[in-house]
Amino acid sequence: MIFASDLDQTLIYSARSKGNIEIEDMVPVELYEGRHISYMTKPALGKLRELGSMLSFVPVTTRIPAQYDRIFGIKEQLRPRYAIVSNGGAIFEEGRIDREWDRHVREAVKTYCAGSAEMGELFAKIASPSWVKSTDLCDDLFYSIVVERDSLPLDQLEELRRQAVELGWSYSLQGRKIYLVPEKVSKGAALRYVKEKLASAYVYAAGDSLLDESLLLAADYAIAPAHGELGRVYDSHPHIRFTEARGAYAAEELLEAIFRHAAAGGADRNVPHHS
Incomplete structure (x- = not known):
């Protein structure tokens, strides 16, 4: 077990x-x-x-x-x-x-999910210093983003979540962090x-x-x-x-x-x- x-x-x-x-x-x-x-x-x-x-x-x-x-x-x-x-x-x-x-x-991510650069560019379009504290690409696989939770643009993030799904990625908000992760991870x-x-x-x-x-x-x-x-x-x-x-x-x-x-x-x- x-x-x-x-x-x-x-x-x-x-x-x-x-x-x-x-x-x-x-x-x-x-x-x-x-x-x-x-x-x-x-x-x-x-x-x-x-x-x-x-x-x-x-x-x-x-x-x-x-x-x-x-x-x-x-x-x-x-x-x-x-x-x-x-x-x-x-x-x-x-x-x-x-x-x-x-x-x-890594082969599965490469085959079935959009690249991390494409996902990063999508996030960068809505990112602002007013609520994004840091953005890290972890193990060249997924993003860990520290945010100011009370200042989040919720409508824009919901649209980002929808777009991420189309690219084979998922969105999760945990405490003060947003995670953007390829579905194959x-x-x-x-x-x-x-x-x-x-x-x-x-x-x-x-x-x-x-x-x-x-x-x-x-x-x-x-x-x-x-x-x-x-x-x-x-x-x-x-x-x-x-x-x-x-x-x-x-x-x-x-x-x-x-x-x-x-x-x-x-x-x-x-x-x-x-x-």
Whole structure:
């Protein structure tokens, strides 16, 4: 069995996103420029370790490799065999890039999606210093754009979303970031590849954003924190459960739900889910 999970605002939390819990009651899991910037609750980290002894834990993130490397609490303490980074654009096996997947993704993007330059030009037509703080092309695959959320030109962005779909790209707004991603770069596709590599028959998955939806749909048991983008878009979902808890406590709830399901033989009994 596999447990594939998004990291930011699903398992790990910043001081800003942690919700109603004291930072002193959390465990630091990410170090950046000498500062701890991401945390997990102690029960969540303990439950994740328990799950890691029962099944194959696969961290999944939109972060590029260098950003993933900072999360020592996941990378060094749990030592996952596989990690999916760059929104599914890259897969690490035992710390090394999987070249087969790398070639597959880049060929698919080249064949079926408009080029990053074309997408970048489309965005540049509406971009303004009044709301765009920075624009980064990540791994030569997708754009991560830091914005001033209160100043967004929503009508223009909705038109951009529509045009992006025609070019084979997707649009997602998460917190203070806009992501523009080729449709052939997806967490779900990367998960299916890892599932085949591990010859796994059953997959648990967790994630909070629309960029995680393909990941959750590729899983047999899918759960999302109530506070996330998916929770705002869907009141309920036929395939995805939602936590009651919000913030860092949501990680505890979703990990406990997966643990109980797996420990009870849920994969064998095909226990029905609830939204």
